[in-house]
Structures are given as C-alpha cells and as structure tokens.
Amino acid sequence: MDCLIELKNLVKYFDAIKAVDDISFNVQRGEVLGFLGPNGAGKSTTMKMATGFLLPTSGTAKIMGYDVTEKPIQARRKMGYLPEGAPAYGDMTPFEFLTFVAEARGLKGNEIERNIKIVTEKTHIGSVLKQQIETLSKGFRRRVGLAQALIHDPDVLILDEPTDGLDPNQKYEVRKLIQEMAKDKAIIISTHILEEVEAVCTRAIIISQGKITADETPDSLKARSERHNAIYVTVKNDSATIARTTFMQFDTVKRVEKCSENESHVEYIIIPKKGFNLLDQVSTIVRERGWAAGELRVEHGHLDDVFRQITSKTLS
Amino acid sequence: MFVVFKRELKSYFATPLAAIFIIIFLVMAGIFTFFLGDFFAWGQADLHAFFMFHPWLYLFFIPAIAMRLWADERKTGTIEILLTLPLTVTQVVMGKFLAAWVFTGCALLLTFPMWISVNILGDPDNGVILTSYIGSFLMAGAFVAIGSCISAISKSQVIAFVISATLCFIFVAIGSPLILNFAGDWMPKFALDTISGFSFHNHFDSLTRGVIDLSDGIFFVSMMALFIFINVALVDLKKAA
C-alpha cells in the first residue's frame, strides 16, 4: 500500500503528564483522517511529533518512509504543516510570508511566483496579499496559514484545526479545498467539529486522554450511536398513550422518548436495542391501527452522541 | 540560511523601533564620549574615549536587539513553522545570529560622523581607528551570540533581556580593576588570570590601543562559536522538552 504517514507507538510525557499514550496509525494516499478528541486529548501533541517539531518520549514517526528525527530534512520536504492557531509573522504581508516559506522550501524563481498564485487562488487570499498579517482577521490568517502549508504542493498535509475561526462560508470553502486535494495526498486534520468529519473525512480517529478510542469510518462511528436506526414517529394525540405502550412492548425496543407535542399530535423517538431495525414493525402497526399523523423518519445516528459516549467513558 | 537571514534583517527594519534603537545608540554613544569620556579634554585627536564605552553600551543595546530572536517565535508559535521547514537548526541559528550582527554593524557604521570629526579636528591614527572598529564589531558579535542564545531559553523577551544583559555585564566587568582588586584578596593568581582572560573589556581595550594581537580577535570569534553552538543545542533540547 501507499502508506505516507506511519506513526508507531508514540508516547509523550511533559514532565509527569502523559499527553500521548502509545498512539499508532498509518495514513494512505487518498485518505483524509479526522483526528477527534476533547480539548487536551493530545491531538496537537501527536501532530507535533508527526512533523518532528517535538521529539517523542518513545516511538517513531515516518513521513513517506523518512523517519522525522533521523531524516528530518527529507521528511519535512514532503510535508505541509498548519500549526494550531495558524501562527505567522505579523510584520510581514502574506505575499512576503509565502515567498519566505517558498524560498526556504527550496523553490526557485518562476516556481515561487507560480505557486504563490496557485495557493492564493485556492485559499482566496488574493485581496489581502499586500496587507500586514497582524492587521488581518482571524479567518484570513487561518487561510494564510493554510496557503503556507500548501505552497510546495506536498504529498502529506498535517492541519491542526484548519477551520477554527472561519465563518460557515469559509469553512465550506476550506472543506471543499481539502476534498479536492484529497485524492493524491495523505491528510490529517484535527478538529472538534463533528460535522467536519462527516463532510470531509474518509476515516476518523477519536482520542481521549492520549489514547486512541476509536478508529473507523465516520459512518461506522455513527452506527455506534444509540440513536442509530432510531425511528421518529408522529401519532395523533388521542392515540398517543396506547401507541407508546405498544412500542414499549416490542422486545427490540430499548426506549421511547417524547420529542415534541401540540394540540393535534405527538412525536416520539423509538430507540432500538443495539443492532436491531424497527422500521417495518413500527410502520406496519402505525398504519394498521390508524395512528399515523405524519411521516416516519429513520435516524442514522449522531456523531456527537458517539463522541460523548466514547470520550466520557474514559474520563469517568 | 540566507533566507532566514534576509527575513530576520528585514523584520528589524520593518518597524520604526529599529530606527529608534539606532538613534538611541548613537545618542548614547555621543553622550558617553563627550561628557563622560571628556572627549575634548582628552586633548588628542583620536576616538579612544568613544570606543572605551562600547562594551558598556553594547551591554544594553545588544540584549535589546537579540531578545526577540527566539523568544518572540516561541511566543507567537511561528517557531513551529520555522523549525518544520527543511532547514537544519544550525542554519536557522546562524541566519538569525548574522541578521542581528549585521544590524548592530549598521548601527556601528552610523557612528562615522565621529570619525569625520576627529579627522577635521586633528590628525588621528586612522589605522588605530580601523582596528578599533573591527574590534568593536567582533565584540558586538560575541554579545549578539550571547543574547541570541539566552533568547532561546525563554518565551519572554523581558526575561531574555534581563538575563543576557546580566551575563554580558559579567563578561565585561570581570576584567575591570574594581573586580580584580576585590577578588585579588582571596583568589589565587592563576584563577584571577583565567577569569580576566574572559573579559570582553580587556580584549577589546587592547584592540582599541592599536595593538593588533590576533589572539584578541580569535577570542571574540571563539566566544561567538561557543554561544552559537550552545544556542543550537538549546533549540534542539527544547524539542525534547
């Protein structure tokens, strides 16, 4: 396989604090890995070790086969990194900053101009190219940081919270950009925004207290949600009580909750026991008894449920 | 390395602070020379009085210039970008060091009116003045290396300034008669000689007297090398922190 990022048994102590606890995973070309976890879970620390900025207490990180501590220069050439908070030199303009990064990355003459033009268009920073970075809004700064990471069109991208501080339109643009680039790169993005994972990632890793607690596709993560395959059903007011009691008697039902009600009808969510699908049963009975006052809706699950489920388990 | 040097030097001139710094430096140099050094009473057309105060001027001026080199990068987080570029730590350290050194060199060059005045007033030994300038520039380099090195251990520019100014003070003062007399009472002579051998003041003083002794030049160059080496080691060490 075309494995571009290999992290193996990474451990990082800050004095007595174990910030990262034995993290291993590989990222292939074409994958966009969403790195999820509550604040302080160790996402940034793991990414810093992957880039070679921090030395791990133990374990190894390889970028395109180059160990980041033994062959740092080769590894860094292949990689673009957006650090947390998108730091940039405030006294420079984005144009100067990108020129600096391009030159330091060994690009020459025409290539520098051409690549700056490309990343400027991709990240939509053309309008502020000649303005001092310290006077830019958070959204522009973030995109300047992103442009900097893309300037040499690297195979590996490590982006620490790339959409933090962007407005919804800008978030959408950045996600689109990541998707466009995804097919011929290996990308890691850290985030605590779950919709982002659903929108762009082919795979999600959840870490909590420095440990990996889930590593699967966003869809299979969602399937872990209690509400996966739950059914929203709306019934007429006068049959609400009987409907509820009937649903509760199904032995595949875990719980029934009232979502909303008004003068004419009540909406329930029926949560199945793990692994069961209630759709046929519920739709049949609702139709036969004439309780229905609206459409049935199947819920695919919420990532935030899963996220909370997984990360609070380890906390308690 | 040149890329880092260029960026760093540009950023010195990007703010009016640089101009203010240089002006303060020049004014201080003037005040020291004319009032404390009694330039006119010296009765001789040379720049000895002017150069005499350079170690003491640099003591404040150079830590103030060097303090931002690393502390600021750490504070703003740009160090993460800088150190993940495909450059070695040595290249980055050297680039930064050279930029700060060249900047001090510019300040030093701007004292040329002094040189013009003495040449108008009298007939100075321009050879001595040249070696003094070279000596002063070399000494400045050693101060810059110390300042840069200390800047690498702290996020705070203020702390970096205080520590490096103190360290620079020690390096200047250890050769002064006051300290030597004080320590002479209880220290063995060889220890005293060793200590005063590290005095920036003494090494510089002989250069300003027109005594061209290669060992003084070598001393300053070695100090630069030593502190650049420590600087690289400190930056590497922080990665493992």
Ligand SMILES: Nc1ncnc2c1ncn2[C@@H]1O[C@H](COP(=O)(O)OP(=O)(O)O)[C@@H](O)[C@H]1O
């Ligand atoms: N330089 C540091 N020194 C000491 N502790 C740190 C340092 N950086 C991070 N930590 C600690 O390591 C843990 C993980 O932090 P981090 O990787 O930034 O988490 P995340 O990015 O997931 O929010 C936190 O408990 C944090 O306080």
Ligand SMILES: [Mg+2]
């Ligand atoms: Mg973080």
